Amino acid sequence: MKVLGIETSCDETGIAIYDNETGLLAHKLYSQVKLHADYGGVVPELASRDHVRKIVPLVTATLAQANLSAKDIGGIAYTRGPGLIGALLVGSSMAKSLAYAWQVPALGVHHMEGHLLAPMLDEPKPPFPFLSLLVSGGHSMLVNVQGLGRYEVLGESVDDAAGEAFDKTAKLLGLDYPGGPLLAKLAEQGHTGIYKFPRPMTDKPGLNMSFSGLKTFVANTIKSEPCDMQTRANIAYAFQEAVVDTLLIKCRRALAQTGLKRIVMAGGVAANKMLRDEFAKASKTDGFEVYYPSFEYCTDNGAMIAYAGCMRLAAGESTALDSKAMPRWSLETLSAV
Template identity: 50%
Template sequence: MANALNNDGDPGRLVLGVESSCDETAAAVVEDGRRALSSVVASQVRDHAPFGGVVPELASRRHLEAVAPVIRAALAGAGVTLGQISGLAVTQGPGLIGSLLVGLSAAKALAWARDLPIVGVSHLEGHIAALRLMDDPPAPPFAALLVSGGHTSIYHVHDFGQMEELGQTVDDAAGEAYDKVAKLYGLGYPGGVIIDRLAAGGDPTAIQLPRPRLRDGTLDFSFSGLKSAVVRFRQEHIGQNYRIEDLCAGFQEAVVEVLTSKTIAAAKQRGLTRLALAGGVAANQRLRQAMAQAAAAAGMELTAPPVALCTDNAAMIAAAGAIRLRAGLRLALEADAVSRLPRGGRLPGEA
């Protein structure tokens, strides 16, 4: 069966994306880098919830079980066969190395068996590319705040596929801080969703917490100190009466104020009038509200994607992959996964 590449020579026409960087096994089919024909995600939240966080070995085993069924479901959902796919895109990093290897190996096997062009995609670039899948995506250039469980960065997006990092976390990511605070208080996993919900019923001024690096003159973040401040607060108030809703609201307000302030500062420094949110924590309701208010006050336009495009998915990997495939980039079949992006952000094994 001939693949779709033989029809028009466009490797980005119909892309199968595979994502397995952490605890979600995902596959999707995206047309022309802009329209998701299917997006299937097998979540492992129930598997990791008893541990209060992702267990790498368990995550890898679940990916092994799910990757083939998820790919089949994505093809079926799009109403296409593997023979019609024009190219493959797979998350090559950053992420949990064992998890990444499962998705990467599956995608490379398909590429070899079907003689399909394949590209490796940065998980971070994928989150930015998710914005292309919106009905009304932001027009580059714009400043993007990418905030998730493992990453917190601000980018100057010159164009989709061309982004420049302006600031990043020097320790914990914002989502990681949410999960650690939730685990400290036994609130459950994933912590971000739970804290966001509890904070809605709390008073953000009742418990004052620090805003790390808020006015340090850089565009970098640090959330380790804020997490430590919550630990100290808990130790100093053992046996005292305070509402967990107020603690969640105070913690969340500290995180949101730093994220919002630095993103607006980055846009002003680069003379940008458009902002965008990306990543799992972009689903946080307080962050979306605060960013919208700050953008309006600064005379800027904010794009906040739907929640389904914030969390890890393979449609965003396929969207980013379509750009790379059309640019003529290819992943060598001997290329390895990377837990962290090399300096400069270039993935290994790319030509």
């Protein structure tokens, strides 16, 4: 089955085609970063309008890239939620319209399930079960994954997600939007041991996470220091180190709690080099496996939606054409396949 995937949950328009026999056939991604940069963050109404402008040309271009036509598509997968309601409506409206016109089933995909399964787009695919660390701009979650749709959320962010904290801290350091990658680049010039920032909620039991207080700690440090370029780099390094260390502490705790021996990392923050390096070191000393998606599948993309949708469509699932977008949607409510 060849499935067209549509992702429009926030500020990227992603279109892809996945075949359950041969794999990913084509994918296109348009980022709205330049559109939102002047505002220092995503403006929901502007995001929705830009999705409207880009979605049809991208569907056409993706079909052409795969050398396919409408008659070759066996199903449409789209991001139903969570996300910005206006942006979600653009993708879901497009998907349902195509499904109706092409007489194929449509399926609304959970955005975080898409991220969770993104490492399946690469080889080798991580086998079930595993611990999933989902770290993006809007979410930080630890999930016990026993199979497709068999998810138990063990812990999540109670305020700022890791990616959100990266972007906000970058802004405090005077970096442009989106700040996360720029902060990581600045941190490469920082020195270890200059600052020691707190590891939030690691002194308490449980697996929930919080990064708002860490961001405030950084803000107070910036106010108390003469912030030349090297000082900013040192602060960026210490902040990044604190986030990575916190995530590693929580993952180790989750592995001990569940007995799992495999970590699958996904989401935009999974592209962070220090995060990958530290988890790779820990995997050798602690004896667990670690998997990541390719960099192009870390951020929002249509390929992960096409894959997740293809798995569920192939199992006989579909979503009614009169279904509503779900800007809030619990991962644990998904059905097992």
